[in-house]
Amino acid sequence: MxxxxxxxxxxxxxxxxxxxxxxxxxxxxxxxxxxxxxxxxxxxxxxxxxxxxxxxxxxxxxxxxxxxxxxxxxxxxxxxxxxxxxxxxxxxxxxxxxxxxxxxxxxxxxxxxxxxxxxxxxxxxxxxxxxxxxxxxxxxxxxxxxxxxxxxxxxxxxxxxxxxxxxxxxxxxxxxxxxxxxxxxxxxxxxxxxxxxxxxxETGAESGRLTVAAVQGSVPVRGEEALGQARVITANYRALTESLAAEGEEIDIVLWPESAADIDPRTDDEVAADVTAAQAAVGVPLLLGTQRYTTDTRYNDYIGWRDGRAFASYTKQHPVPFGEYIPHRDFFRRLSSAVDLVGVDMAQGEDPGVMDVPIGRLGRDVVVGVGICFEVAYHELLRESVQLGAEFLVIPTNNASFGFTQEATQQLAISRFRAVEHGRATVQVSTVGVSGFFLPDGTIVARSTDELYTEWVGVEDLPLRTSLSVSDRLxxxxxxxxxxxxxxxxxxxxxxxxxxxxxxxxxx
CATH class of the missing domain: 1.10.1760 (Arp2/3 complex 21 kDa subunit ARPC3)
Structure with missing residues (x-):
């Protein structure tokens, strides 16, 4: 020493x-x-x-x-x-x-x-x-x-x-x-x-503008226990979205966060009914997060929903080690029993984070770039989305398991940075907060409060862009x-x- x-x-x-x-x-x-x-x-x-x-x-x-x-x-x-x-x-x-x-x-x-x-x-x-x-x-x-x-x-x-x-x-x-x-x-x-x-x-629109609604529905309980209330959570998102529709504000697309439907509406009729009702109320495409299970693994999906079915999906490419899957599980179990808190390992998706979403007012598909939760921290994922034509970025996230900590605002800061790095309007939509809208220069257009576990709905008009920033070209x-x-x-x-x-x- x-x-x-x-x-x-x-x-x-x-x-x-x-x-x-x-x-x-x-x-x-x-x-x-x-x-x-x-x-x-x-x-x-x-x-x-x-x-x-x-x-x-x-x-x-x-x-x-x-x-x-x-x-x-x-x-x-x-x-x-x-x-x-x-x-x-x-x-x-x-x-x-x-x-x-x-x-x-x-x-x-x-x-x-x-x-x-x-x-x-x-x-x-x-x-x-x-x-x-x-x-x-x-x-x-x-x-x-x-x-x-x-x-x-x-x-x-x-x-x-x-x-x-x-x-x-x-x-x-x-x-x-x-x-x-x-x-x-x-x-x-x-x-x-x-x-x-x-x-x-540069911040101006290059391929039109889009009126985007983001729904932060919160959860009825805090922490990991919230995962046991999946149907209640999805029903709450339906109610908030129907209230948004009742206000009569014209919107082009609605965004729900990661795990807004923790039970997959593609395989569960009850959850599908809630999602379909919410989408029908607003009459525009609805994007939401869900979990897809197979025999021995699971996937974290973000799907587009319209007319009672999914029309597009993206699967998380970069699951979080020790958070969503356990590498070398047998070895690390010897060091801490906490590894078994992750009961079913999450597998990675293979396709890039882009979704073609039909926008009626524009009469065309808008290419949406997606990075689920911690994926916002990995610049190459969103860069690939933008290089493949993404016109704005969505960061759906579930921060319910982090309690009243600074994790949510730290993630929001990263989303803000990515908006500027990639020259795209960016929306982070969270289950419990913090959610926000950013212009391509990092300007905060709207955001929920720092008080977590709150309901919030934001509606903003955002520019769509197609050119590549110098950073993305490099x-x-x-x-x-x-x-x-x-x-x-x-x-x-x-x-x-x-x-x-x-x-x-x-x-x-």
Missing amino acids: PTSRPAVRALALAAAGGLVTNLAFPYHSWWPAAFIGVALLGVGLREVRPGTAALAGLTWGLGFFLPLLSWSLHSVGQWPPWVALSVSQAAFVAAFGLLYAVAAARLPAWRVPVAVVLWVGLEQARMIVPFGGFPWGTLAFSQGDGPLLRLASWGGTVLVSGVVVAGGWTLAELAARPGRRTVLGVVAAAAVVAGAGLVPV GDAPRTIVWAAALLALAAALARRGTPSSRRKGNE
Whole structure:
């Protein structure tokens, strides 16, 4: 255990940095905190050895991920899965600390760019591994209320996270050399960040407009127990939709959330009757979430309903590991009995998230892009939908099992980011909240309150778009470039001869 003064200082700054960075995410959503939290880590990692830097990275990661992911404790009801998830994500920050210490010691003049490519490279890797990745806590998702949000259209999470790290690490470097130049540097960095708010983002309709209704029906009980009230929940959605129809407002499409009909209306006559009655009342296509069971597995479907039958469907492609299915169940059962809370594993769908929905007023099918619940965190899924012609995006989600936690608002922030990244109006519709409508520039048109387990119906006129954002045209190129740059930085550092500048006597 490191005990020298630089080591203790590094760990203290790292712990503070992780906690401060969490303030940039919902509930708090104070976006400048991300820069400060990263800067604190940057200051702490100066003049320490790789082992201490790795431990500092782990400390920062735990200070950040433990509070950020505390909703998983409520969902599972046991602390080991929450801690395990947090540690698995913090390990990436530990790897960053280790690699940064090695590279920065040999490339001291390149500390800021080295930090950027290593951080963003590992953050992108965290989106993929293990078990398909877990993008929650990506720095870019903290910038919804700040000027950097507009950069999402130009480079997605790679660009936005990169600017956050560059800004934070620049502050750290300036703090190491206090003086008049430091003040000027901070002002210049702030001006660059503020200037991002002037970056153009197209929002106008390109293929017409659509009046969309989103129904948040809530549940009669809270938590996992709500799943036992499936028929009651669907009947409640029917009642709310019939009330919407009675108001006489002209709409083009109605959206229900994930698991609004937890019993499949395609196989159950009673549920089908409720769904059919609701759709007949509004007289326009109804999209809703349901579960489809086979002999030994299940699927999470989002279906289109009209005239008493399903006319389109999408099956979730990225089920949540340990939430919707258990990988290596026998092994993990030895570690926690919580794995058996998932009784039937969910299988993944194979087809992309697009649905052709006939819109009577427009006289044509509108291509709707769909990402179910946590799929909103995986940019490649929605990017594929947009590249296949999606004109607006729907994020149906069921947040009932997370209680009164920040999970719902964290997810809403990701949906907002995706609206800008893909240049599409986006609707998140939740069972219990939070639901919202976003324009392609991230403007919040309407949203339910932060009070969860409430009923809410929103109706908004949204632009339909067909062009691709720069981010979508680039595809995975930014990720590939940052990975290549990270490897190049490490190779250059290892190839450089001489004693690393940070290995000073007494440092650990």
